[in-house]
Amino acid sequence: PDGHRIIGYVGRLAVEKQVEDLAILADVPNTKLVIIGDGPQKEALQAALPDAHFAGFLGGEALAQAVAGFDLFVHPGEFETFCQTIQEAMASGVPVVATGRGGPLDLVENSRTGWLYEPGNLTQLRGYVQDLIGDDAKRRAFATAATASVQGRTWPVLSADLRNVRAQRVHLKQRTLLMKISVIGCGYLGAVHAATLASMGHTVVGIDVDSSKVEQLNKAIAPFHEPGLDELLKDGRTTGRLVFTTDFAAAADSQVHFLCVGTPQSKTSDTADLSYLMGATRSLLPHLAKGAAVVGKSTVPVGTVETLRAILARRSDVLLGWNPEFLRQGTAVKDSLVPDRLVYGVPGGKGAAAGAPVTAVLDA
Structure with missing residues (x-):
């Protein structure tokens, strides 16, 4: 509007998004900052960014147009x-300026599709924004390159990649150490993890307290869109290697248990709500076989493992470890089948021997 260039942000308005850092852009000449999204930090951000336009939550066509x-x-x-x-x-032809840490490193090609600034260096953030806002030709060149860079991530391309990955997995199954596995929590993370483990040849039981979700998954219908997931669910259900239930007793003879329970932000603070994770662990406890491994995948704050260790204290034979997820929306199935890294933590001093059950599953 009024000849101003629009600098936009889309996302949840929460502490971890660091939206308040955009205050460094408040007085960039001839620009307007537009914030799309909602969350617990909205009022604080409106106070910190009084000249920004807060559009609230948008979805569908309205979001695409914005x-x-x-x-x-x-x-x-x-x-x-x-x-x-x-x-x-x-994909919308908009170049990006983002922090050079985490997910943006995999998406933004520095000095071609956007700029990646040094984490915490807000002066550099401002400089990169001014560089693109002040140079129409460069901004258009970055925009063209940005659009081209995501053409290989369309649904047809991703589906073809997934079929190739599955073919490779079928070829490797003969040397797989197969196990009985439970996956606790069958939301986005858990449903994908359960289906991909079953596609590797493991026998998997997915457990969730939501009976309607369990019913839908048992019909091989994913409760959300993820390329290739419905196909894996159908394969697992047809072969009998994959079943979903609300009964924790179904995990009784599993060798490895993956905790994929949601850890949403607390409604009363900025910390994660771990009540679902703790409740799931307590429900699982009576059904743990001797020598079983309990492996967390949920996103949790530092110190969570010690809290879970206290719950499992009377079961010194049970291994407690952590294998954090690295799933990306749109490529989650492929990320699970062919991860670019395997990261897990086990109790100090036990090393590779303690992690052997987890490695056997993930290397399948």
Whole structure:
């Protein structure tokens, strides 16, 4: 409006997104900062960014039109595992300025499709924004390159990649150490993890307290869209290697248990709500076989393992470890089948021997 260039942000208005860092852009000449999204930090951010336009939550066509209207997309969050909004901005022909940490590193090609600034260096953030806002030709060149960079991430391309990955997995199954596994929590993370483990040949039981979700998954219908997931669910259900239930007793003879329970932000503070994770662990406790491994995948704050260790204290034979997820929306199935890294933590001093059950599953 009024000849101003639009600098846009889309995302949840929460502490971990670091939206307050955008105050450094408040007096960039001939620009208007537009914030799309909602969350617990909205009022604080409106006070910190009084000249910004807060559009609230948008979805569907309204969101697509708004993002396409940006001249530049900015994302200051340092804790993104993927950052789908960056990919959506690039697909809309909008160059990006983002922090050089986490998910943006996989999406933004520095000095070609956008700029990645040093985490915490807000002066550099401002400088990169001014560089693109002040140079129409460069901004258009970055925009063209940004759009081209995401053409290989369309649904047809991703589906073809997934079929190739599955073919490779079928070829490797003969040397797989197969196990009985339970996956506790069948939301986005758990449903994908359960289905991909079953596709590797493991026998998997997914457990969730939501009976309607369990019923839907048992019909091989994913409760959300993820390329290739419905196909894996159908395969697992047809072969009998995959079943979903609300009964924790079904996990009784499993060798490895993956905790994929949601850890949403607390309604009363800025910390994660771990009540679902703790409740799931307590429900699982009576059904743990001797020598079983309990492996967390949920996103949790530092110190969570010690809390879970206290719950499992009377079961010294049970291994408690952590294998953090690295899933990206749109490529979650592929990320699970062919991860670019395997990261897990086990009790100090036990090393590879303690992690052997987890490695056997993940290397399958």
